[in-house]
Every structure is written in C-alpha cells, then in structure tokens.
Amino acid sequence: MRRGMTDATPSATDVLIVGAGIAGASLAAALAPFRRVTLIEAEDTPGYHATGRSAAFWHETYGGARVQPLSAASFATLARPAPEFSDEGFLSPRAALTIGHRTEAAAVDRFTAEFVANGVDVERITSRDIVQKIPGVRAEWSEAAYEAACSDIDVARLHAAYLRAARRAGASIATRARLESARRVGDAWDVQIGGQSIRAAVIVNAAGAWADEVAAACGVAPVGIQPYRRTVVQLRLGVPVPAELPLVIHVGGEFYFKGESEGRVWLSPHDETPVAPHDAAPEEIDVAIAIDRLQSVVDWPIAAVERKWAGLRSFASDRIPVLGADPDHGGFVWCAGQGGFGIQTAPAIAALLAAELGAPPPIGAIASVDPAPFAVSRFR
Numbered sequence: 001m002r003r004g005m006t007d008a009t010p011s012a013t014d015v016l017i018v019g020a021g022i023a024g025a026s027l028a029a030a031l032a033p034f035r036r037v038t039l040i041e042a043e044d045t046p047g048y049h050a051t052g053r054s055a056a057f058w059h060e061t062y063g064g065a066r067v068q069p070l071s072a073a074s075f076a077t078l079a080r081p082a083p084e085f086s087d088e089g090f091l092s093p094r095a096a097l098t099i100g101h102r103t104e105a106a107a108v109d110r111f112t113a114e115f116v117a118n119g120v121d122v123e124r125i126t127s128r129d130i131v132q133k134i135p136g137v138r139a140e141w142s143e144a145a146y147e148a149a150c151s152d153i154d155v156a157r158l159h160a161a162y163l164r165a166a167r168r169a170g171a172s173i174a175t176r177a178r179l180e181s182a183r184r185v186g187d188a189w190d191v192q193i194g195g196q197s198i199r200a201a202v203i204v205n206a207a208g209a210w211a212d213e214v215a216a217a218c219g220v221a222p223v224g225i226q227p228y229r230r231t232v233v234q235l236r237l238g239v240p241v242p243a244e245l246p247l248v249i250h251v252g253g254e255f256y257f258k259g260e261s262e263g264r265v266w267l268s269p270h271d272e273t274p275v276a277p278h279d280a281a282p283e284e285i286d287v288a289i290a291i292d293r294l295q296s297v298v299d300w301p302i303a304a305v306e307r308k309w310a311g312l313r314s315f316a317s318d319r320i321p322v323l324g325a326d327p328d329h330g331g332f333v334w335c336a337g338q339g340g341f342g343i344q345t346a347p348a349i350a351a352l353l354a355a356e357l358g359a360p361p362p363i364g365a366i367a368s369v370d371p372a373p374f375a376v377s378r379f380r
C-alpha cells in the first residue's frame, strides 16, 4: 500500500484485525461490507513481511492434502475475480513438475497417487517429457509428476486489491499502528495502540509470525505458531532458460525453482530454519546450498546472484492453519499458521472466517470447504 493511505484509528470498532498482510487484508475486504472493521499494521507498509516476500505461486498440492481444499477453492476467485473486485485475474499460467531423482521413483508415485485420489489434475510423466520441459536437466532426475494448473500469482496486485476493497467498503486502515496490549472489559476489548485506546468487540489475530506474541499481549494462551526462515535467490544464468520454465519442486523438499524472465530463475533451497519473529534476511550458507542443489539438477552455468531475500513461514505444530474463535477466550479469533501457502489460500480463508464473523456464508467452491479441521479447539 502506498504511504498516505493511513486512516485515523477510530475509538470503537466491531472487528479489529491485527496485521495487514494478505491474511488481514483479505479478511478486511470480505467483512467490511457487513461489520465496522479496523485493520492495523505495525509497519509503515502493509505486506512488508511474509506477504511481500513470497515466491508467488498457486500450486494445488503445496502444503499437502489437508491444505489442498483451501487452495483449490481459492482458485476461481484468483483466476476470475468478481468485476467489482478486479477487472483482471491475478493468475498467469506456469505449470509445475514435482521432480525426483531416479532413486525417488516410489516417492513420486506416492505423491501422484495421493493427489489423484483427491481429484487433483496431476499426472506421472516420462523422463523424455522432463527433458522437454526442463532444458539442461541431468539424466538422473528422471521421475516427475506434472500439474498443468500451477500458476503465478500477482501478489502485489492482489494484496492492493484487497486493501482497496476493504477501504471502499468502509474499513479503517492504519499503518504504524502496533497492538501493544488488550484486555477484555465486559463484552469488548480495550486495546492499546501507540498510546491510543480503541474498543473492539472482536480481535482477529492475523499477525503472521507474531501471532503468538499478539495473543500473549491480549492475555490469550498461545497455540504454538512457529516461524521458519525461507530463502529465495534470483539467479542470472549463462544460458537462455525460458521465462515460462515450470515450477520445478523436489518431491523430497530440498529445492524449488521457476523461470523469472528469459535466462533468470527464482530458486529456493526449501530451507526451514526455526527462528523468533523478526525482519528476516538471507544467510549466505542457504544461498550456497540453494545453488549447489540447483547444479545437481541442471547443467546451467550461473552468471550472477542478482537478488536474494528471506521471509518467515509460520506454522502450527500440525502444519495446517488455525482459524476461528478461540473457545477459551471470548471475542478472540485466530487467522494464523498459513505457512507457505497463505497467498494461494487467502480467498477461501477470508470467506470462511468472514462468515463466522457476520458476513453471509461462502458461495461457489469455498462453500464446500469444511472449516472443522482448522478449528482452534484442537489446541485447547
């Protein structure tokens, strides 16, 4: 969001959403037509943390079979949004290969069978197909499953569209507004934000890596949201690898890469280093590991590391999101633990939570998602 969009924080609101990443912004957009919504963000710029650092793909199988319903249900909104939300979709075709070494054929078989059984469009392909889709792939990387629907997400435009929709529907959005503490007084919260006091019937915790800290500041028991650092590197290659190179993701979780523009790729070593919530930065060792792993898969000469960044992916212990009212703490709602799939699941998560908070029930594919597995009660 551009600077200068900050509103004055009102003195009272129905729903105070803490954190203006994709989770908070999408929920604010879904809920603002039906409730007085205030969205607060500690940083100068919404999207500064995980949301602004993603690898920007929609990959239906990413996050596993329990996350897949949220990703699948979000596809239609991302691909064909309502015209009043955006006159253009947010996806562009990419395709994905879940790839294995010749010793990993059984793992690729299991991956394919699990998702075919869930109705995902994923097919086992031959080593000849792999060579056609990844020029320069080494012969021992002979096993793969192919997903045609994998797409890039225009994350910045999506996030901006959510913020715009929220504001148009009457939400107040305040940046440099950190929730410092809150206490329940009667049937509402008395919330302290930068020396200002605001009364809110409901607090939604959409604080990403800080979700447990925000809970603690409200006197709410944590659920155990752990941030993990993930590194991404943009490489310029000495060969004209096509921009539309598919997302190539290791079946054993050791790397992924995708085309960025001709002769450039985004690469991650799939690192997952547990850390305290902070402004994450890449470590040289993770960059070196990423490059080493890439070179074991393809024969591309590397001309330069052009960019590198890191962000935090935050998970509950069972690695699925934590969504909904806290059964032990009245008026406290969780929207946390979106791990590495918080962009591609945002439309479904926002619609499900908004319905719990006073918006109409979800429609279309999202209506058939069962929210029960994500309930906070599993930690209480």
Ligand SMILES: Cc1cc2nc3c(=O)[nH]c(=O)nc-3n(C[C@H](O)[C@H](O)[C@H](O)COP(=O)(O)OP(=O)(O)OC[C@H]3O[C@@H](n4cnc5c(N)ncnc54)[C@H](O)[C@@H]3O)c2cc1C
Pocket (backbone or CB within 6 Å): 018, 019, 020, 021, 022, 023, 024, 040, 041, 042, 043, 046, 047, 048, 049, 050, 051, 052, 053, 054, 055, 056, 057, 058, 177, 178, 179, 180, 206, 207, 208, 209, 210, 214, 230, 231, 232, 310, 311, 312, 313, 335, 336, 338, 339, 340, 341, 342, 343, 344, 345
């Ligand atoms: C390297 C990387 C690659 C990824 N790739 C993908 C991908 O390809 N596809 C995909 O779907 N997902 C991807 N993800 C995951 C995705 O980015 C996250 O799941 C998603 O951005 C989480 O959104 P969020 O709004 O919960 O968190 P955030 O974007 O981190 O937002 C939380 C916000 O809360 C604010 N906050 C914290 N405490 C307070 C407070 N006390 N008061 C006010 N505000 C506060 C923070 O400042 C922050 O801005 C990736 C993540 C990383 C790190």
